[in-house]
Amino acid sequence: MARNKYDVDEIMEEKFDVHQLLRFAKYVLPYKKKMIFAGVLMLSSSALTMLIPRFFMNVLDDCVPEKDVAGIIKYSIFTLLIILYSVLTLKTKIRITNEVGQDVIHKLRTDIFEHLQELPFSYYDNRPHGKIQVRVVNYVNNLSNLLSNGLINTITDLCSLVFIIIFMLTIDWRLTLICMCGLPVLGVFVALIKKKQHRAWQIQSNKQSNLNAYIAESINGVRVTQAFVREERNLDIFNRLSDSYRTSWMHAVRYNFMIGPAVDLISVVTTAFLYVIMVSWLVNGEGGASVGVMVAFTGYISRFWSPITTLANFYNSLLTAISYLERIFETIDEPVAVKDKEGAGEMPPIRGKVTFDHVCFSYEDGVRILNDVSFTAQPGQSFAIVGPTGAGKSTIVNLLSRFYNVDSGRVLVDDIDISEVTLHSLRTQMGVMMQDSFIFSGTIMDNIRYGNRTATDEEVVRAAKTVCAHEFIMEMEQGYQTQVNERGSRLSVGQRQLISFARALLADPKILILDEATSSIDTETEIALQKGLNELLKGRTSFIIAHRLSTIQNCDTIMYVDKGGIRERGSHKELLEKKGLYYDLYMSQYSFLNN
Ligand SMILES: Nc1ncnc2c1ncn2[C@@H]1O[C@H](COP(=O)(O)OP(=O)(O)OP(=O)(O)O)[C@@H](O)[C@H]1O
Numbered sequence: 001m002a003r004n005k006y007d008v009d010e011i012m013e014e015k016f017d018v019h020q021l022l023r024f025a026k027y028v029l030p031y032k033k034k035m036i037f038a039g040v041l042m043l044s045s046s047a048l049t050m051l052i053p054r055f056f057m058n059v060l061d062d063c064v065p066e067k068d069v070a071g072i073i074k075y076s077i078f079t080l081l082i083i084l085y086s087v088l089t090l091k092t093k094i095r096i097t098n099e100v101g102q103d104v105i106h107k108l109r110t111d112i113f114e115h116l117q118e119l120p121f122s123y124y125d126n127r128p129h130g131k132i133q134v135r136v137v138n139y140v141n142n143l144s145n146l147l148s149n150g151l152i153n154t155i156t157d158l159c160s161l162v163f164i165i166i167f168m169l170t171i172d173w174r175l176t177l178i179c180m181c182g183l184p185v186l187g188v189f190v191a192l193i194k195k196k197q198h199r200a201w202q203i204q205s206n207k208q209s210n211l212n213a214y215i216a217e218s219i220n221g222v223r224v225t226q227a228f229v230r231e232e233r234n235l236d237i238f239n240r241l242s243d244s245y246r247t248s249w250m251h252a253v254r255y256n257f258m259i260g261p262a263v264d265l266i267s268v269v270t271t272a273f274l275y276v277i278m279v280s281w282l283v284n285g286e287g288g289a290s291v292g293v294m295v296a297f298t299g300y301i302s303r304f305w306s307p308i309t310t311l312a313n314f315y316n317s318l319l320t321a322i323s324y325l326e327r328i329f330e331t332i333d334e335p336v337a338v339k340d341k342e343g344a345g346e347m348p349p350i351r352g353k354v355t356f357d358h359v360c361f362s363y364e365d366g367v368r369i370l371n372d373v374s375f376t377a378q379p380g381q382s383f384a385i386v387g388p389t390g391a392g393k394s395t396i397v398n399l400l401s402r403f404y405n406v407d408s409g410r411v412l413v414d415d416i417d418i419s420e421v422t423l424h425s426l427r428t429q430m431g432v433m434m435q436d437s438f439i440f441s442g443t444i445m446d447n448i449r450y451g452n453r454t455a456t457d458e459e460v461v462r463a464a465k466t467v468c469a470h471e472f473i474m475e476m477e478q479g480y481q482t483q484v485n486e487r488g489s490r491l492s493v494g495q496r497q498l499i500s501f502a503r504a505l506l507a508d509p510k511i512l513i514l515d516e517a518t519s520s521i522d523t524e525t526e527i528a529l530q531k532g533l534n535e536l537l538k539g540r541t542s543f544i545i546a547h548r549l550s551t552i553q554n555c556d557t558i559m560y561v562d563k564g565g566i567r568e569r570g571s572h573k574e575l576l577e578k579k580g581l582y583y584d585l586y587m588s589q590y591s592f593l594n595n
């Protein structure tokens, strides 16, 4: 099948890694008491049920010939009680394992989510979000099956197998040995297909993640898809991915389905052989064989193979689970590149001096985005960054919040290297409004309060008023309590910007970063906003990125950034007099407006 760019393979280890399972077992360890209790219940019930074929043997061989009715009734009552006990224990076991299973899954899911939240921007830059999602949701859910059905059943089945063998041995050791002859054959078969089976499940999990990534991307981009009438083409891609997922699943599950029939086949052959031997013994009167022995042994044979079938199924789900666990632990183990240094101190209350000291930075190795950038902003200064698209303006402010680590050089706030202080103490003192203003699902009030949970309603309203958002918010049917969807789809782009703007302000930051904060806002609102803002920027160091130069003319310093470096810097007036790049940019906008 033709592959496409969506069908990307993740790096997969070929080897079968038991460590994943041991690591997973650590999640179950806290519940060991409950699990042991369930295990003991199951063991006791399986040991007791082992007695039933023996009762049959006694009834047939002793009670029936001697017409001992009381004996028959006694054995019947025992049998009934044992069955009742096993039903009750089974019910308890199911409840316990489900509880433990869901608890473990919850803990695992929380661990991934917690880690995902800490992972730096660079992690998300490099992979489709759908692939991350599938790990937190689908893969983790798949494990619950392993836990709730697998673990205890396996332990109890293993033990019952031992019981059965003991019981069989007490009846006839030769028959028992014949019965067990099938086991090594099964072992060899399982060992032969193990590697291929594991690989097939790895591929299946990868295809599932590809499909998920494409679905997530398509949902996010559905407007563009419809605008460019790409539905058919997208359906094509989807079909191919879905088909490839289906094929990989069929391929993988084929191995799983091989084991069941293999067990059946081996069991049928050995059982048939045993029957032949038992009947011939019975006919020839050899080896002390009786009808009772035959009935009891037949009962044990079927019991002998049923735990082996469950064990084989468990083994199947184990192999499936390992390929999911690999992906899950890979996510949990992903190193947090941007994190607090060992012994990092708290950032003292920020006064607002910001220095870039010979900073070099690249997102990808070998592609320099910032090259030896140096500048200093004094406390309270407003700093504008202008320049062409892709020049590195957003990159500069991303480094200031330490969303990425610099390659070389230093970023200093109040002369303290920001890599030496905790991220929390640094970021809580900064207000960042990013270029793509993200709105979360919830009320408008919640969205503004996002950066400062302790802010009162009055403070939220004040922030909204400052950025001229109050008016449009009040026009909505429920004002600040209006529900907005994820990404704020019911708001206009300008309205989204104003809400994010208010959010950045509410944190009352000493350093304020506004990346294209007002690019989609009409000129009238912008002029009104500017007035309030001038007041507000007092006493704060601010970095304002803007393409529309009218927004930044009053800033103390304007930096013109291009090709990874600062080309010009100075006040609006100075830069115009210089008649350089900024002048050209200004004149092009100015003449554009006047033509
Ligand atoms: N996450 C990323 N991974 C790799 N390269 C990136 C990433 N983000 C940005 N770049 C590259 O870095 C360069 C600078 O990007 P940046 O976002 O800083 O530009 P900008 O000046 O803010 O542009 P704009 O005015 O369009 O917002 C661009 O060439 C871009 O291709």
Ligand SMILES: [Mg+2]
Binding pocket: 393, 394, 395, 435, 515
């Ligand atoms: Mg930008």
